[in-house]
Amino acid sequence: MTAQEPKIPGPDHPITIETTGVRVVAGIGPHIVADTTRALTLREANYPPVQYIPLDDVDQTLLAPSATQTYCPYKGNASYYSIALAEGGPADAVWSYSEPYEAVADIAGHVAFYTDRVEVVVGA
Incomplete structure (x- = not known):
């Protein structure tokens, strides 16, 4: 993807990141994909809060890299993963910003996980 001009969060588009402070578990049915006490809560403008979980606390054997990429002018280029389960798992359910803007x-x-594809429990 080509580099874009980043936008800086401000009063018209606030973004805050803080430690979630409780256990966060992400899973599909009986499969635990992530389990952490080190999540970050990102709040952006009027969007629902998003839990960002350290990759070290994710079962990376369940992540299958996807060709999908998107761009956010506030965060940068995102890469996606599908969740690979024996019975099949959701495509492009997980995203990350490997080099997010400052x-x-x-x-x-x-x-982070799309909560319509993966159950994310805060305070599990």
């Missing part, structure tokens, strides 16, 4: 640098090394 304003959101804390999410580097973390992944």
Whole structure:
């Protein structure tokens, strides 16, 4: 993907990142994909809060890299993973910003899950 001009979060588009402070578990049925006490909560404008989980706390054997990539002018280029289960798993259910823009640098090394494809329990 080509480099784009980053936008800086501000009053018109606020972004905050803070330690979640409780256990966060992401899973599909009986399969635990991630389990952490080190999640970060990213709040962006009027969007629902998103849990960013350290990649080290994710069962990476369940992640299958996808060719999908997207761009956010506030966060940068995102790469996606599908969840690979024996019975099949959701495509492009996980994303990460390997080199996020400076304003959101804390999410580097973390992944997030689409909550309509993966159950994410905060305070599990």
